[in-house]
Amino acid sequence: xxxxxxxxLGVYEVVGAIGAGGMGEVYRARxxxxxxxxALKVLRAEFAADSERMARFExxxxxxxxxxxxxxxxxxxxxxxxxxxxxxxxxVEGQTLAERIDEPGTRGAGPRGAGLKAGATQAGAAGAxxxxxxxxxxxxIAEGLEYAHERGIVHRDxxxxxxxxxxxxxxxxLDFGLAKAIEGETPAGDISxxxxxxxxxxxxxxILGTAAYxxxxxxxxxxxxxxxDIWAFGCVVYEMLTxxxxxxxxxxxxxxxxxxxxxxxxxxxxxxxxxxxxxxxxRCLQKDAKQRLQAIGEARIAIEEAQAGAAEDSxxxxxxAIAAKTIPGWRRALPWAxxxxxxxxAVIAPILLRTSRQTAKPSPIELSxxxxxxxxxxxxxxxxxxxxxDGSRIAYAAGTAGNGQIYVRAMDKSEAVPLEGAxxxxxxxxxxxxxxGFDGIDGxxxxxSVFGGAPVVLCDASGSRGASWGKDGTIVFTASFTSPxxxxxxxxxxxxxxxxxxxxxxxxxxxxxxxxxxxxxxxxTASANNNNFDxxxxxxxxxxxxxxxxxxxxxxxxxxxxSGFLTYVSGxxxxxxxxxxKDMKLTGTAMPILQNLRSRLTNGSAQISFSKTGTAxxxxxxxxxxxxxxxxxxxxxxxxxxxxxxGDYLALAFSPDGKxxxxxxxxxxxxxxxxxxGTLTALTxxxxxxxxPIWTPDGKMITCSRTTNGLGxxxxxxxxxxxxxxxTPGFGYFQIPTSWSxxxxxxxxxEFSPQGGCCEILTLPVSASGQAGKAKPYFSGGAxxxxxxxxxxxxxxxxxxxxxxxxxxxxxxxxxxxxPGKWQVSATGGLxxxxxxxxxxxxxxxxxxxxxxxxxxxxxxxxxxxxHVGKPQVLFQGFVLLQTNYTPYDVAPDGKHFAMLVEAQxxxxxxxxxxxxxxxxxxxxxxxAAGQK
Numbered sequence: 001x002x003x004x005x006x007x008x009l010g011v012y013e014v015v016g017a018i019g020a021g022g023m024g025e026v027y028r029a030r031x032x033x034x035x036x037x038x039a040l041k042v043l044r045a046e047f048a049a050d051s052e053r054m055a056r057f058e059x060x061x062x063x064x065x066x067x068x069x070x071x072x073x074x075x076x077x078x079x080x081x082x083x084x085x086x087x088x089x090x091x092v093e094g095q096t097l098a099e100r101i102d103e104p105g106t107r108g109a110g111p112r113g114a115g116l117k118a119g120a121t122q123a124g125a126a127g128a129x130x131x132x133x134x135x136x137x138x139x140x141i142a143e144g145l146e147y148a149h150e151r152g153i154v155h156r157d158x159x160x161x162x163x164x165x166x167x168x169x170x171x172x173x174l175d176f177g178l179a180k181a182i183e184g185e186t187p188a189g190d191i192s193x194x195x196x197x198x199x200x201x202x203x204x205x206x207i208l209g210t211a212a213y214x215x216x217x218x219x220x221x222x223x224x225x226x227x228x229d230i231w232a233f234g235c236v237v238y239e240m241l242t243x244x245x246x247x248x249x250x251x252x253x254x255x256x257x258x259x260x261x262x263x264x265x266x267x268x269x270x271x272x273x274x275x276x277x278x279x280x281x282x283r284c285l286q287k288d289a290k291q292r293l294q295a296i297g298e299a300r301i302a303i304e305e306a307q308a309g310a311a312e313d314s315x316x317x318x319x320x321a322i323a324a325k326t327i328p329g330w331r332r333a334l335p336w337a338x339x340x341x342x343x344x345x346a347v348i349a350p351i352l353l354r355t356s357r358q359t360a361k362p363s364p365i366e367l368s369x370x371x372x373x374x375x376x377x378x379x380x381x382x383x384x385x386x387x388x389x390d391g392s393r394i395a396y397a398a399g400t401a402g403n404g405q406i407y408v409r410a411m412d413k414s415e416a417v418p419l420e421g422a423x424x425x426x427x428x429x430x431x432x433x434x435x436x437g438f439d440g441i442d443g444x445x446x447x448x449s450v451f452g453g454a455p456v457v458l459c460d461a462s463g464s465r466g467a468s469w470g471k472d473g474t475i476v477f478t479a480s481f482t483s484p485x486x487x488x489x490x491x492x493x494x495x496x497x498x499x500x501x502x503x504x505x506x507x508x509x510x511x512x513x514x515x516x517x518x519x520x521x522x523x524x525t526a527s528a529n530n531n532n533f534d535x536x537x538x539x540x541x542x543x544x545x546x547x548x549x550x551x552x553x554x555x556x557x558x559x560x561x562x563s564g565f566l567t568y569v570s571g572x573x574x575x576x577x578x579x580x581x582k583d584m585k586l587t588g589t590a591m592p593i594l595q596n597l598r599s600r601l602t603n604g605s606a607q608i609s610f611s612k613t614g615t616a617x618x619x620x621x622x623x624x625x626x627x628x629x630x631x632x633x634x635x636x637x638x639x640x641x642x643x644x645x646x647g648d649y650l651a652l653a654f655s656p657d658g659k660x661x662x663x664x665x666x667x668x669x670x671x672x673x674x675x676x677x678g679t680l681t682a683l684t685x686x687x688x689x690x691x692x693p694i695w696t697p698d699g700k701m702i703t704c705s706r707t708t709n710g711l712g713x714x715x716x717x718x719x720x721x722x723x724x725x726x727x728t729p730g731f732g733y734f735q736i737p738t739s740w741s742x743x744x745x746x747x748x749x750x751e752f753s754p755q756g757g758c759c760e761i762l763t764l765p766v767s768a769s770g771q772a773g774k775a776k777p778y779f780s781g782g783a784x785x786x787x788x789x790x791x792x793x794x795x796x797x798x799x800x801x802x803x804x805x806x807x808x809x810x811x812x813x814x815x816x817x818x819x820p821g822k823w824q825v826s827a828t829g830g831l832x833x834x835x836x837x838x839x840x841x842x843x844x845x846x847x848x849x850x851x852x853x854x855x856x857x858x859x860x861x862x863x864x865x866x867x868h869v870g871k872p873q874v875l876f877q878g879f880v881l882l883q884t885n886y887t888p889y890d891v892a893p894d895g896k897h898f899a900m901l902v903e904a905q906x907x908x909x910x911x912x913x914x915x916x917x918x919x920x921x922x923x924x925x926x927x928x929a930a931g932q933k
Contacts, residue, residue, distance in 0.1 A: 009081045041087040071144030073172045092172045098160035101127040128243030140171035142300040149226040158232035159213045211255040216287045219256045227289045234284025242268040274306035364923040369914040378404045382426040385914045388433035391613035397425045422448040431471045439464040458492040465511035470519045478511040499546045508752045525556045533604035556604040562612045563921040591931035596620045616920035631902040637876025651886035658893040662693035697744045703737045727772045739792045748790040759788040800833035838895030
């Protein structure tokens with residue numbers, strides 16, 4: 001029922017109707033509490049009656065409410081009053097872009113398309129906007145899209161009707177992301193502008209968006225990403241410049257067919273349109289998403305160049321469209337290259353030599369590096385494959401994380417040779433390319449000659465996270481997971497601290513160093529979160545003083561290229577920017593270089609390595625955490641899918657009754673999966689963040705580690721009927737809750753030490769009313785005599801925990817709450833202890849016959865105050881995803897089943913084939929140059 005003037009929805013008083021849309025009626029309303037006018041989008045009754053759709057819509061709306069940009073209409077909240085459901089949004093005055101285009105223009109008269117048959121063209125179409133009017137609008141649209149895309153949010157329904165222009169000339173994008181939130185909307189109205197075709201919007205096989213502005217992949221029902229918005233942006237700009245849609249037809253089917261098969265008619269585009277705009281427009285409307293403009297920021301840059309008076313080219317628009325389809329040289333070379341790097345190198349070496357003599361910047365050539373089928377690359381501890389500084393050799397580690405064999409392959413040879421006795425990971429070359437440094441399997445930093453021989457131990461380095469070898473014989477490395485940078489002579493000796501963790505930024509780790517040319521500065525990654533590097537920093541420190549400065553924020557794995565660029569990973573994409581080595585600063589705009597790069601948010605690493613000669617080697621694949629699901633395993637290792645759809649899951653925990661599963665996602669938020677219903681419900685939303693969920697014994701609350709608001713520990717109702725509330729105030733270092741006592745009165749957790757390092761176990765008393773008391777250390781010896789991942793036994797008398805006090809992570813048990821006694825449970829290392837609630841068993845992740853990756857069971861018996869440990873037994877091996885730095889498994893209440901993070905197909909990762917790019921520097925120079933003003 002329509003709302004009349006004066007009707008009330010909570011604190012909102014209806015002033016009048018604005019119009020109607022696919023969602024329902026839209027009203028102007030007055031917020032009587034804040035004294036501002038808003039837009040109320042009242043949902044249709046049939047939509048509001050669907051409880052599942054409403055719940056989904058509210059969850060999506062909460063995510064969209066986190067967007068805060070001057071070119072995006074804000075979502076203020078959701079109002080539910082008297083059975084009326086409305087979305088509260090920013091009220092944007094002015095006309096829509098569709099209305100502006102429909103206005104009679106200087107080149108014609110009448111409404112858009114009036115008197116024209118579908119597909120007809122007319123020079124000087126009505127409503128066409130001159131470039132000096134269209135470009136400022138397009139630039140603001142691009143800026144709004146760029147902001148949202150950086151936060152992982154796609155509009156999915158960009159069109160002129162969803163863009164408003166205020167009287168002051170400010171552009172506001174409307175209904176951002178609501179296409180996904182709505183789902184199932186019924187088309188209505190004019191087929192060329194109004195039908196939002198939606199159905200199960202988040203899945204492939206779906207057609208979502210407005211027909212005339214859909215990307216080809218949308219029209220085919222495929223899953224979409226930000227490149228669909230880039231296509232729609234191209235359609236909108238085309239329409240502004242020409243006054244007509246880029247794709248049209250008499251029916252929806254005709255329009256979709258044109259989108260999929262037809263090319264835009266470029267003749268109506270004014271010849272005076274700047275060349276940068278014409279080229280950018282052609283790239284936006286590439287039907288192949290891989291050939292399309294990959295970031296909307298590139299379109300923004302093209303507009304800024306045109307506005308700045310860049311040289312114009314009034315040639316045909318068809319030229320860039322054709323050029324964009326030209327097959328690059330390396331793609332033409334790829335079919336014969338994939339046979340193997342050794343054979344390919346022998347064939348192309350003379351060609352490359354001749355090319356280098358004829359041209360200053362030879363084209364990149366991409367080759368596939370053949371790894372024998374029996375070798376599995378270790379991709380969890382830094383780059384698995386590295387190229388020597390002189391580009392003559394490639395080294396890699398294959399096997400398991402605890403037993404990696406190091407291989408070396410000369411570029412002009414067809415096979416790699418093992419370096420006998422050299423076992424480890426995190427490889428790095430000496431400056432003269434004659435030695436390979438590595439993190440040995442025995443917790444030592446070692447080196448070995450590329451020609452073989454016995455490895456040389458340099459020093460202890462438990463859990464090293466990268467190293468770099470300078471020309472003066474200095475090696476800079478990370479001594480442990482939570483340490484600053486250290487230095488040591490390449491001849492070995494006692495490590496000396498080089499840097500300090502910055503307490504002002506709450507740093508807990510510095511890793512992945514690279515000594516820069518000149519041996520005066522070292523590049524590295526620092527983070528306040530040892531488990532998530534999404535908001536890490538790329539820094540540089542003086543090798544003379546150790547003083548550091550931040551170069552790039554929200555980035556990790558920084559690397560300097562000898563051609564004068566700084567690369568880093570952000571949002572799963574490799575970026576590059578011009579870099580002044582003398583002044584140690586970026587001197588230009590960063591541009592996306594490689595999107596399909598395997599990287600790991602959980603430790604800040606990326607699978608890429610560069611030589612000084614311009615060769616790169618990388619491993620393709622999504623950022624870790626994007627294709628994970630959960631399997632349910634029995635004690636023999638047989639598994640069935642527990643969660644069917646893959647996601648970015650990073651930690652999990654069973655509810656006390658075993659009917660629900662709390663999950664942490666890659667966005668640092670918590671969801672709950674109902675095993676019986678098969679539904680996943682989000683409990684927290686960005687920008688709030690919480691990780692490592694655990695349940696209270698009564699199952700009513702979920703406790704987690706806060707990643708915002710000073711860090712610390714929070715909890716919230718497990719049914720979603722409440723928000724996060726702090727249990728500890730936090731002090732800038734991560735506190736990870738891992739276990740409750742059976743009575744729910746004591747929380748055991750561990751925290752990173754303010755002195756640097758990991759970790760200290762503490763206990764927090766909590767009253768029956770939920771009031772937290774004062775936390776106290778469980779051990780009196782301080783952080784380095786403590787441990788991590790404490791687990792209180794089901795009877796409340798024992799505590800199991802993980803500690804590296806012996807140099808290797810082991811599992812120990814002590815009495816709880818406290819009394820003399822301590823027993824080592826694991827023999828050859830152990831991680832993540834878990835008690836069985838069904839019997840006297842303790843589980844942990846440890847080593848089996850094939851190395852790490854085994855689920856180990858240990859029986860135990862209790863006699864008075866004594867804890868008797870039985871013989872550890874491997875139940876099964878494989879499937880468990882280690883290297884997450886979050887708890888990757890949990891034991892079901894029956895003690896017979898285990899929920900584990902696994903690859904989406906329910907098996908371990910298959911063989912990985914690295915890619916070698918000769919003349920990589922040329923690609924970087926070209927892509928970065930395109931983005932500079």
